[in-house]
Amino acid sequence: MKTTTFPETATDMQAKRTTDDRKQASALDRAGGTKGLVYSALPVVAFVVANNVRGLKVAIIASVALAVGIAAERLTRKESIQPALGGLFGVAIAAGISWYTGSAKDYFLIGIWGSLAGAVLFLASVLARWPLAGVLWNSATGKGSIWRADRHSRLYYDVATLVLAFIFGARFVVQRYLYEADEVGSLGFAKLAMGYPLLALGLLVVAWAARCSDKRLKAVGLRHAGRS
Structure with missing residues (x-):
């Protein structure tokens, strides 16, 4: 028995586009979203400013402390844990290298x-x-x-x-x-x-x-x- 295939309607096409958009948005959310992009920049700003004002040790402490605070804030809000911990880990490693080399x-x-x-x-x-x-x-x-x-x-x-x-x-x-x-x-x-x-x-x-x-x-x- 031959099966009849109906062409896609405008509603079907719109539904597929909506599904694709949601998948793309989900991918961005897993990366931390727009807020995550801003948060990732803050420890760098803190490091540069503190280094210019108070020196390397204060800069390292400031950047790590800010990264910890951001991670804690995101976890408190029950946001995605991956970017929070990933950002903290990255800052900690960068600060550790800088501390070690002076x-x-x-x-x-x-x-x-x-x-x-x-x-x-x-x-x-x-x-x-x-x-x-x-x-x-x-x-x-x-x-x-x-x-x-x-x-x-x-x-x-x-x-x-x-x-x-x-x-x-x-x-x-x-x-x-x-x-x-x-x-x-x-x-x-x-x-x-x-x-x-x-x-x-x-x-x-x-x-x-x-x-x-x-x-x-x-x-x-x-x-x-x-x-x-």
Whole structure:
């Protein structure tokens, strides 16, 4: 017996878009949301200001204390525990390195080399034909890896991944230069200015790639074909 397939209505399409938006919002929530982005910048600001005013030890204490306070506040409000503890752990490690070496600029050392690692990883994923922008986005939104079956979709995510590689590479080059110049204040400013603002730009490109991929997969009949 032949089954009749009805075309999607405007309501169905709107429902799917709403579901996708919710999945994308959920991914942002797991990263801490907009508030989390602001919270992550505060310990850096505290470190730079305190270092200029009272020296390295006070700067370390101020940044760690603020990170602990932020984590406690988020846990009290029953917000996502992952960004709260992750932020605290990152600040503690950075402060520990700076305390051990006795150099304020070493507070930014992990971030500098982490940027280089990110640039290499994103670039390598494109060369391996598993662009990380596509892998991470589709994993976070629960769409699986069916997008890899389409060459055009991979190309969209290649572009987005290369943009992210460039962002991480630019962070490394600029901040490494400031590190060598021992410009602690400028390092703090660069970390903030080249942090989430540039990452937000990169995510816009990833979102563009995702939309283009979704349209392409739907056009070739792969959009709801399942997960590989």
